[in-house]
Amino acid sequence: xxxxxxxxxxxxxxxxxxxxxxxxxxxxxxxxxxxxxxxxxxxxxxxxxxxxxxxxxxxx
Amino acid sequence: xxxxxxxxxxxxxxxxxxxxxxxxxxxxxxxxxxxxxxxxxxxxxxxxxxxxxxxxxxxxxxxxxxxxxxxxxxxxxxxxxxxxxxxxxxxxxxxxxxxxxxxxxxxxxxxxxxxxxxxxxxxxxxxxxxxxxxxxxxxxxxxxxxxxxxxxxxxxxxxxxxxxxxxxxxxxxx
Numbered sequence: 079x080x081x082x083x084x085x086x087x088x089x090x091x092x093x094x095x096x097x098x099x100x101x102x103x104x105x106x107x108x109x110x111x112x113x114x115x116x117x118x119x120x121x122x123x124x125x126x127x128x129x130x131x132x133x134x135x136x137x138x
Numbered sequence: 139x140x141x142x143x144x145x146x147x148x149x150x151x152x153x154x155x156x157x158x159x160x161x162x163x164x165x166x167x168x169x170x171x172x173x174x175x176x177x178x179x180x181x182x183x184x185x186x187x188x189x190x191x192x193x194x195x196x197x198x199x200x201x202x203x204x205x206x207x208x209x210x211x212x213x214x215x216x217x218x219x220x221x222x223x224x225x226x227x228x229x230x231x232x233x234x235x236x237x238x239x240x241x242x243x244x245x246x247x248x249x250x251x252x253x254x255x256x257x258x259x260x261x262x263x264x265x266x267x268x269x270x271x272x273x274x275x276x277x278x279x280x281x282x283x284x285x286x287x288x289x290x291x292x293x294x295x296x297x298x299x300x301x302x303x304x305x306x307x308x309x310x311x312x
Contacts, residue, residue, distance in 0.1 A: 081200050085245070088204045089238070096207075096221065096231065103222035111228040118235040125242070 086130035093123025147216045151301075154209050161202045162290050164195050169283065171195075175251050176276045178269040182259055189252045196248060203241065207234065226300045233289045233296075240282040240289075247275040 097120035103112050171192040175185050214221050222228045254268040262268060301310050 081197055084204050085200065085241075088207070089242070092207050092238075095211075096235070099221050100231075103220070103228075109222075109225075109228065111225065111232055112222050115222065115228060115232050115235060118232065118239070122235065122238055122242070 083133060086126045086133060089122050089126030090130050093119045093121070093126060095119075097123055147213070150209060150213045150216060154206070154213055157202050157206050157209060158290060158294055161199055161206065162287065164199045164202070165283070165287065165290075168192050168195050168199065172251075172276055175255070176269075176273045178273070182255065186252075186255045186259055189255050193249075193252050200241075203237070210234075224300070226296050230293050230296050233293050237286050237289050240286050244279050244282050247279045250275040 097116050097118075100112050100116035100119060103109070104116060171188050174180055174188045175192060177185070211221065214227075219227065221231055251272045254272050258265050258268055299309070302308065303310055
């Protein structure tokens, strides 16, 4: 269960952190690899968010 | 750079390398163990024992995998190199993102073997079906496992050939 918690916290926190960092990097000029990073990490963040919320709700 | 931050940087660099090495090594061990686990002709006790060991090592791999990113980000902070400040770092983070996606795909099949073997041991009637499910799930996950290995090796090579001397800023391995 600890692994599940860590995994979804990681997906949401890591996904949004890396995704926003990539978006910020894109402001200084377009780069296809950085754009792919933004899409991938934000996708992971948004995918993990409902799963993390479900875990949190199951504990309440 | 004075000595204390330099020592911290070396520590995080070493930790990062050890984590990736252990990740790959443990993954190879899990791969080696899975052959016996999915072998329906082997004794159930032997398969179950291997599945328990495999599950334990898999959990360790998961912890290492999850903490590799924070350690890497700490290294980015210590070396004053933001995550997307260089092309090779952007490629490396993209590959890590793909590993995250592969790991998310592998989660649903990761517990099948242990769960099914415990059911067989407890006397389940549908042994053939449970064995077939173990084999199908493990074989289905293999392309993602191989993809993770290739990505880890590619990320390691990228890092090795881009590591710079902290004093002279020259590339060490090229």
